[in-house]
Amino acid sequence: MGEVIAAAKVKSITVYPIKSCRGISVPHAPVTPTGFRWDRQWMVVNANGRMYTQRVEPKLALVEIELPSEAFSDNWEPSSNSYMVIRAPGMDLLKVSLSKPRTVVDHVSVWQWSGSALDEGADAAEWFSKYIGKASRLVRFDSASQTRSTDPNFARGYKTMFSDQFPFLLISQESLDALNNILKEPIPIDRFRPNILVEGCKPFSEDLWKEIKIDTLTFCGVRLCSRCKIPTIDQQTTIASPEPTETLKEFRSDKILLPNKKPQGQVFMGQHLVWKDCNGGGSSKVVRLGDPVCVLHQLSSTAEAAA
Structure with missing residues (x-):
């Protein structure tokens, strides 16, 4: 097996101690x-x-x-x-x-x-x-x-605390940039509340990441994040608007990304992750700014990732 080249690097890390409150x-x-x-x-x-x-x-x-x-x-x-x-x-x-x-x-x-x-x-x-x-x-x-188990249809044998669905959420800066290039008023990343923001990849390439290594730790991409109302809420003013959901509907909806399934009005932004080697492995169990992100396995299409 040849050398695995880093596809991106960690740009920011955010922890949200109290559900739905501001992150650190x-x-x-x-x-x-x-x-x-x-x-x-x-x-x-x-x-x-x-x-x-x-x-x-x-x-x-x-x-x-x-x-x-x-x-x-x-x-x-x-x-x-x-x-x-x-x-x-x-x-x-x-x-x-x-x-x-x-x-x-x-x-x-x-x-x-x-x-x-x-x-x-x-x-x-x-x-x-x-x-x-x-x-x-x-x-x-x-x-x-x-114990609060994750959905076994997507991540059997994993658990989380009070997060909505899965332990980690990853988004790329390039995906946010691509969205902001379309929006009339650009929005900051805090609307999407990721834990890990990466940079250096193509827009929405994280959709396809089935298995990645962040430094020495292996994570599995388990499901695209179906977005709720929260990204429409300005995190500085609490004022809600139709965006970015209306724009995401134009190119990130289940109707477009999942053409073979009955649409449920969902829009997707970001990839949910679980820590694969949580029962051992990895010399350091810390993710740091600047850590390389290497893709070990990826899917062939977004439809496969959103399913």
């Missing part, structure tokens, strides 16, 4: 079987334990999260003085201990999954209730007692 851009991030460490480990829920997302509560886009910089070092463990700091317009600063809470709350649900989670307590509940204007609680995924 980091120079490196430890990889775990459920995604980057800290990614979607927390979620805001309503009085019935059901998830809140920007689809219904766009104000979540303005909630900023800060973690200790050392939290993204491999093998770092929090102490009793380690906190997640949460800010939002018009709100006092909220500090949440990274040492796990002890209270368990049942009947927490995200999409089709339901189970128990760790409750972050009265102060966090009061803060989010005041900010959203509805009864809310902040909960943390309880990996010690709970």
Whole structure:
């Protein structure tokens, strides 16, 4: 087998500790079987334990999260003085201990999954209730007692925390550039909330990446990302518009990319990934800015990838 040439390199890494809230851009991030460490480990829920997302509560886009910089070092463990700091317009600063809470709350649900989670307590509940204007609680995924499996039709044997479907989402800068060349008003990458932004490849080439290596770690592309309402929400103002969904319908819809299937009105942007060697392999379990991205196996057509 000949030398595998890098198809791209990692341009940015983003971790989203609280589902649907603002992400943290980091120079490196430890990889775990459920995604980057800290990614979607927390979620805001309503009085019935059901998830809140920007689809219904766009104000979540303005909630900023800060973690200790050392939290993204491999093998770092929090102490009793380690906190997640949460800010939002018009709100006092909220500090949440990274040492796990002890209270368990049942009947927490995200999409089709339901189970128990760790409750972050009265102060966090009061803060989010005041900010959203509805009864809310902040909960943390309880990996010690709970498992949330990925869709076995696409990634059997893998798991995630509170992300929508799969542990990782990758998009290329070139795909965003191609979209922005068509849009009347260009949009930033934060609309699509990827974990990994790569650069140096052709637009939408990530559609075809079935197996890639980022430095020493092997990832599998499992499904194109079908986009919901969130990319239409300006992450700085929370104002929604028809774009980019209307433009994506013109060249990234299931009707176009999946001509042999009944259209369901979906549009696609980005590739979901799972970490293939999560049970071993790879000398370093950290993805870093500038890491080479090598394609080990790719599909022949986008239709195959979106199926």
